[in-house]
Amino acid sequence: MTVDQKVRQTLAELGVTESAGVVALFAEVCETMERERRELVNRVAADKAERDRACKELRDRWLARKNGLLSLVDERWLKKAPRELKPVVGQHFNALRKASEQLEVGVLAREMKCRVAASAGAVLEARSPIVAGTTVLSGVSPDLTLPSIRRPLGSMHPVTRVLREIEEIFIALGFRIETGPEIETVEYNFDALNIPETHPSRDDWDTLYVDEKTVLRTHTSPVQIRAMRKYGAPLYVIAPGKVYRHDKPDSSHATMFHQVEGLAVDRDITFADLKGTLDYFAKRFFGEKVRTSFHPSFFPFTEPSGEVAISCTLCDGRGCRVCKESGWLEVMGCGMVHPEVLRQGGIEPEEFTGWAFGMGVERYAMMKYGIDDIQLFFQNDVRFLKQF
Amino acid sequence: MRILLSWLREFVEIPFEPRKLQADLTSIGLSVEAVTSSGSDWLLDVEVTTNRPDCLSHYGVAREIAAAYRTTIRPLKFEVQESAEAASERVSIEISDSSLCARYCGRIVEGVRVGPSPEWLARRLEAIGQRPINNIADITNYVLMELGHPLHAFDFDRIQDRRIIVRRARAGELLQTLDGIERRLTANDLVIADAARPVALAGVMGGQNSEISPQTRVVLLESAWFDPVSVRRTAKSQGLHTEASHRFERGADIGMAPVALDRAAAMVAELSGGKVLRGRLDVYPAPQNREAIVLRQSEIARVLGTEIAPSEVERILVALGFAVEAAAAGWCAQPPSFRLDVRREVDLIEEVARQFGYDRLPARVRSVSPRLERDVEREKILALSRLLTGLGYREIIPSSMVDPKDNALFTNRPPVALANPLSQDASVLRSTSLVSMASVLAFNTDRGQKDLSFFELGKTYEARANAHPAEHRVLALGLTGNRRPPSVHEPAREAKFFDLKGDVESVLELFELPELRFEEERCLAYEEGLAGRFVSGTTVLAALGRLKPDIQRRFKIRAEAWLAEIDLDQLLAFPLKQPMLRPFSRFPTVERDLSLVVPMGLPYRRIAEAIARLGIEEIYSVEPLERKAAAELPAGLVPEGHASLFLHVTFQSLTRTLTGDEVDEAAGKIYSALESLGVRLRA
């Protein structure tokens, strides 16, 4: 429906019952008016009589007492507005009337003359502002306490935020970022990592299979092997990425999540480097006051293997519900790279030693942002996303 | 593994309260998940890693505690009262495949009365989560939980010809196991058989044909050592996981076999009134001797980063049951029979580190020498995500696994099917990101969220015949609802094709792309006439469009949805735009508005190209400000089949102020160039 048709109907006939609809209607009218005005003043017409005729035509179309578009708005919209909409219609109508002063023949003619002069070679001044919003149109000083006009900003996914933070800490220490495929061979995902099919440790990873020889990687550890084979030693890499488990989804399990694996291989690398670096990492990530504790664990690809616990960030180690009264939270697995794994990576274990770690990114995000359900990360509810 | 504190205390002195014990066990690698009180007793839930089957019993945990607390483990106290008759007279035991069964011990107890266990025994089993059955079965279970060695009890009267043969099953042989399931066996399965038939699946579960019943009078107790790989294979292929298979597949203690047997025999005699026949049958064709491992003191320092006093190293290894001898540069350590996991020097180092305490080892932090090379790819990704968040897009991370039917709505490219998916709607790895984007838009509009802009930096996956599946990196964009929400200042404006097109352009503009152009293009998922793509040279970089209304309805997206997928493998191969300064003019600009009438079928692109081909240096910019079809305008303004086009042209010279004549001349050239395309000046 054109504006010409709309102004011939009442708000009720147009189905407008709320002020938002009124705002939109007036905006449309204003835009149309401004467009027609611009079209006119942009028309190059040297003949004064012709100019005057065109100006009068536009002026009459809008401002004529009888059947001018503004008088129609007055009659159909304002006078027939339901009582509750009257104030808002009135306010916008006033603004429209103020703006329509630009359509008076004298103003239009002046503007057109100026254009003619410009097209004759003079430099134009800034074009008259394009008027779109009703508050600007009103011409009275606006209420500055109204909400601002904001360009909506986007946001990074919390997992990405945490991932970037982790990456940056290790990049600053001189590590490089390395990635690998999510669809892995059994060889890279298990065999080369000292996890033979014949050993029950294989069952520690509930695996999604594509076929007998192909899996969705259960950890980013295969990137260790790929990086060692690609670069040799010395080597300092972290491998962030998606991993998959055959786990029924619940508030603490997801079939897909993110891990960061780290690997340092060099001469003169010891367990002390592992401890020192991960303690540094924990303090950078969780806060300077955090203390770390290391205790033995088992991973087929590291020996000795360990778990890193940090002093509970909630209770500062005194014991609370979150840390199950222990004062400690386990945050990652780590260990000295198993000699067999170094050999699989083509690195001589008598010459080089290495340390490695693996951490779950979602868990870190949960700790950092107070999230208690891992499923929230992958539902992508905008009410969740907009908080990051 | 559930461990009762009182049971532990039968073997080792624990002068601390349970919380302290919990922390101490954790610090030597036996993580205690929970400590709960159970009557006057305490229950520890110990998480035993797969390499430590020796800790799957009270005795095994006590051994670790004794080492940690520098005390000794109490010896087992029991005595087997034997009768005069020799067991070997009554049964013959034969191992026909000693590669799968290295040792088989047996004892016979006769005159037993099968009935409920005494209360103390039943209570203990219940406390650690085991269901009491009858005294004989409960005793084997009790000894398993106490000493960690799996046992089995046969009703000896049901063993045909009094013969026990440990052999591979014959293909197709049947055995009904204690859980009532009839199992078809293969030659890979090891069985315990009598003269005629299998009577147990070795190391996994007994058979019903020799099960202990209330009528049982004579019991044959089995305590054997089965090959871990074989037990694992059988348990897996039969889908049967038992306390016994759990331990055998991790590696049982071959030295414990006779001890556990005697312990069980003594208990059976005591609790069921039976008599143990004289002698333990022990078929052990090739007694195993663990090889000693060399441990260099220098290697301890090379791995742990610190010296550990030789006396401390020795103390720890001896306490853990290793036979230690001094050697040239360190020691020779022979692992005990219960430590099959210790096979290398570094395994010994872990033992030392573990008992020494990880927290007592030194720590140091060093940074690596700075890298010269830049991580260009990361820079590109960061630039993309900064740009998109600035443009108002929110990042999503949807699951890679989708329903193949949904996937097929968006692309013909084959997704990667999973062999063991969790559910049908997550049974393939998607081959398009659009399916996920549509799902996320649907999820949100379904929850009353209207104005949405999302991006995803992810992957798509592609099945390939006779080849490993391919992975492609993509950037997906999705828009629906208002581009600008209504406010007191401005009315709302819905997102449209050109919003998406502009955002894709902004993304592409980060890169140095030769011959970039936009083309209208069809696509499976996009509505015809509202779809296009960006191409650089011959490389397709992005495809975008309006989601087909039928797909939109199927996904229950409440409003029009605009989607784009950008090929990141291609895009990231191009360099980021590097700023290179070009001179700019000090002279004023002159603007002209050209009011044109253009044929409806003439794309704007051809007008822009025609003007560009003129090569007029002074044209600074050309912007179409308005385009309206005849039908949208007052009648007669523009002829049928035509549209009005308002071109705003800015002229500027690098070297001088342009005169009106020069600009008019240039405008004239533009007019005449456009005339050949059927464009006319509007009156």
Ligand SMILES: [Zn+2]
């Ligand atoms: Zn706490």
